[in-house]
Amino acid sequence: MKVGVFDSGVGGLTVLKAIRDRFPSLDLVYLGDTARVPYGGRSKETVQRYSLECAQFLLDKGIELLVVACNTASALALEKLKETLDIPIVGVIEPGVKKALEVTREGRIGVIGTKATIKSGVYQRMLEDAGATVYAKACPMFVPMIEEGLLEGEIPKKIVDHYLRDLRGKVDTLVLGCTHYPLIKHLLQEYMGEDVQVVDSAESTALTLRNLIVDEGYANLELYFTDRSESMDFFVEKLLGREVSYEVVPILCKL
Amino acid sequence: MKVGVFDSGVGGLTVLKAIRDRFPSLDLVYLGDTARVPYGGRSKETVQRYSLECAQFLLDKGIELLVVACNTASALALEKLKETLDIPIVGVIEPGVKKALEVTREGRIGVIGTKATIKSGVYQRMLEDAGATVYAKACPMFVPMIEEGLLEGEIPKKIVDHYLRDLRGKVDTLVLGCTHYPLIKHLLQEYMGEDVQVVDSAESTALTLRNLIVDEGYANLELYFTDRSESMDFFVEKLLGREVSYEVVPILCKL
Numbered sequence: 001m002k003v004g005v006f007d008s009g010v011g012g013l014t015v016l017k018a019i020r021d022r023f024p025s026l027d028l029v030y031l032g033d034t035a036r037v038p039y040g041g042r043s044k045e046t047v048q049r050y051s052l053e054c055a056q057f058l059l060d061k062g063i064e065l066l067v068v069a070c071n072t073a074s075a076l077a078l079e080k081l082k083e084t085l086d087i088p089i090v091g092v093i094e095p096g097v098k099k100a101l102e103v104t105r106e107g108r109i110g111v112i113g114t115k116a117t118i119k120s121g122v123y124q125r126m127l128e129d130a131g132a133t134v135y136a137k138a139c140p141m142f143v144p145m146i147e148e149g150l151l152e153g154e155i156p157k158k159i160v161d162h163y164l165r166d167l168r169g170k171v172d173t174l175v176l177g178c179t180h181y182p183l184i185k186h187l188l189q190e191y192m193g194e195d196v197q198v199v200d201s202a203e204s205t206a207l208t209l210r211n212l213i214v215d216e217g218y219a220n221l222e223l224y225f226t227d228r229s230e231s232m233d234f235f236v237e238k239l240l241g242r243e244v245s246y247e248v249v250p251i252l253c254k255l
Numbered sequence: 256m257k258v259g260v261f262d263s264g265v266g267g268l269t270v271l272k273a274i275r276d277r278f279p280s281l282d283l284v285y286l287g288d289t290a291r292v293p294y295g296g297r298s299k300e301t302v303q304r305y306s307l308e309c310a311q312f313l314l315d316k317g318i319e320l321l322v323v324a325c326n327t328a329s330a331l332a333l334e335k336l337k338e339t340l341d342i343p344i345v346g347v348i349e350p351g352v353k354k355a356l357e358v359t360r361e362g363r364i365g366v367i368g369t370k371a372t373i374k375s376g377v378y379q380r381m382l383e384d385a386g387a388t389v390y391a392k393a394c395p396m397f398v399p400m401i402e403e404g405l406l407e408g409e410i411p412k413k414i415v416d417h418y419l420r421d422l423r424g425k426v427d428t429l430v431l432g433c434t435h436y437p438l439i440k441h442l443l444q445e446y447m448g449e450d451v452q453v454v455d456s457a458e459s460t461a462l463t464l465r466n467l468i469v470d471e472g473y474a475n476l477e478l479y480f481t482d483r484s485e486s487m488d489f490f491v492e493k494l495l496g497r498e499v500s501y502e503v504v505p506i507l508c509k510l
Contacts (some may be wrong), residue, residue: 031510035301036291041403043483046290049505057510115403117483126471141410144399148296157397226510228298230370250304253508255286255312255481 001214002027005067009037009147010235011180012069015092015222017239020221021066027217029061035227035251038143039072040178046218047116050160051077055085057249061222065212067205067248068092071178075120078083088212095208096175096201097126103197104173106151110135112163113177114143123177135171139163139178148182149231156184160191168192176200183235222250256469257282259313260322261306264292264402265490266435267324270347272494273457274322274464275476282472284316290482290506293398293432294327295369302371306332311341312504316477320467322460323347326368326433330375343467347428350463351430352381358452359428365390367418368432369398380431390426394418394433400434404486411439415446423447431455438490481506 005016009032016030020043031054033039039047055066066089074091077112081089100109109132111123118138127134141159150156167174174196176182184201189198190248223246225232236244258273264287271285286309288294295303310321312465322331323336323345329346336344355364366378373393382389387429395416405411422429429451431437437455444453478501480487491499 003490036295038399041484042290043503045505046482049508053508141396141399141402141405144293148395150396155414155417159410162410227301229296239448248298249510251508251510252299253304253308253506255308255504255506 001065001217002029002061002063003065003067004029004031004061004063005069006031006033006054007070007089007179008039008072009180010232011143011146011178011183013239014078014179014182014200015202015205017065018206019056022206023213023218025216026213027220029058029063029222030058030224032225034225034229034232035091037147037159038114039070040116040143041140044076047073047076048080051081059085060167061142063087065092065209067209069179069205071099072116075117075145084217090205090208091254092179092201092205094121094126095204096199097123097178097228099201099204100173100199101125101130101132103199104132106172107132108173110134110167110171110174111135111177112137112174112181113140114138115140123175135140135167137163137167141220142178142184143178146183147229147231148176151184156187160184160187164188164191171196173197173199225245226251233246256320256472257284257316257318258320258322259284259286259316259318259448260287260311260324261288262325262434263294263327264289264435265487266398266401266433266438267325268490268494269434269437269455269457270322270324270460273294273432273461276472277461278464278468279473280474283467284313284473284477285479286312286510287480289480289484289487292402293369293373294325295398296395299331302328302331303335306336307339309329310336314340320464321345322464324434324460325445327371330372330377331486345441345460345463345467347456347460347480348377349461350380351454352378353452354456355382355430356385356387357472358454360385360422361427362387363426364388364430365392365422365429366432367394367429367436370395371395371415372432378430390422391404392418392422397439399432401438402484402486404438404489406504415442419446428452428454478502479504480496
C-alpha cells in the first residue's frame, strides 16, 4: 500500500518519520510545498487550493491513503479534500486532540498554531466539547523561524517567550498544533517547565493509520519538494537520515 | 502611459507610493504576490518563474513599463525579465546603490536584505566597484515579521538587534535592500543612530522613471493581490489612504 503525506514545508517530515518508525515497510511518498510555505497566514480559499494541488500530485503517484501532515491544511481544507477525493484521508488535528485528552491531568490545555489554525477554532471546539479549559495562542513567527533553521539561541528563545508568556503557569498540557513545532520542542518544554505535557500529533497520527493500512509494501520512500531551500538538507538529514535523497518538482502557475 | 509595479507582497507598496507621489497623474497597476510571499528564501529558478508570472499578469493589463519593486526579484530575475519582455524594466537595486553612493560620507556602507538578495552579491559588487567598503547582512526574519504586521514592540526590536549588531558603529550609511524594510525604518534608524544615513530605494526608483515616462495619463490606480491576508488592509490604508480598494486574483497552479 502506498501512503501519501503532504505539508507546506519541512514540518510534516516529523509526521513522516513517526509513520516510518512505526510501519518500516510501508511505501511512502512525501510532498513538501516549500515553494509556497508558509500556509499559516494565507486565506482559507488559498490553503484549500494549495492542498488540492498537493493531493493531486500525490494521487498521480498512485497513493491509496492520504495523510495531511499540516495543521493549517487539516484545519481549513480537510473537509474539502474529503469531499473531492475518493481515498481515505487522515488529518493531524484529531489525533493530537485525542492524545492531549489522554495525558492532561487537570484538563487545562494550551494549543499553539498558525494564525489560520487558531482562527479556525477547530482545536478549541474539539477540546472544549470534551470538557477541557482551553488556552489558544497563534504563533505566526514560529514557522518562518523554523523554515530558516533558527532552532537555537537568543531569537528563538525571545520569540518563544513572547508567544507563550500568557500560557505558562496556566496549563498542564500544551498541544503543538503545527507539525513544524516539534522541531523546537526542546525550547518549548524548557520554557513551559518539565511538569507540562508537550503533545505533538506525529506519533498519534501514525497510530491512527493502523486500522487503515491494508498491507505494508516494500519500504519505498519518495521525497519531493516544490522548491530548494537552504535548510532543507539539514531537516531531511536530521529527521530521516543522511542516505535519503529527494527531488525538486517545480510548480507551474497561471495568474 | 500605464506603469506596472510588482512585489512579493505588501513591501512594494512603498515604491508604488513614491511613484504616485511624484507622478500623481500616472496610470498605475500594482500586483502583490501575497499567495507566495516571501520570495527571499526561495531558489533563483522559483523567483524567476514567479517574477515572469507576475510580469505576464501586468502585461495582460496593458502596461508599457515595468517596475520590479522587490529586491529579491531585482537581484535574481531582472536579467531574465529583460531577456523575455519587450518593454522597459526598472529594478530597485541600481537606484538604491546610486543614492547610497551620493549620501555616504566615508564610504562605509551597510546593506541588508533577504538571504537570496545578499547571497546574489549584486549590491556588494556594485558598491565595491564604486570604491565603497561594504558590510552585507541577510535578515531573513524581517519580511515574515513585517507581513505579519509586527512593526513595534519587543520582538521586532530583538530581531533588529540580532541582525544589525555587527553593523552598528561600522557604517555611516545603511541601504535597505528590501522594499519591506521601509516599514520598520523607524526601528532601524533608532537602532543604528541618528548620524547613520538610512537609504531606501523607493524615492530613487521613482526618480529613475522620469526619463522613461512618455505621458502621465489619467491617474488610475489598480491594485491586485494574489491572496487576502490579515495585515493587507492595514498596509494599503497606511501607505495609500483609506479610499483605495483592491482585488484578490487567485493563482492557478499545476504541480
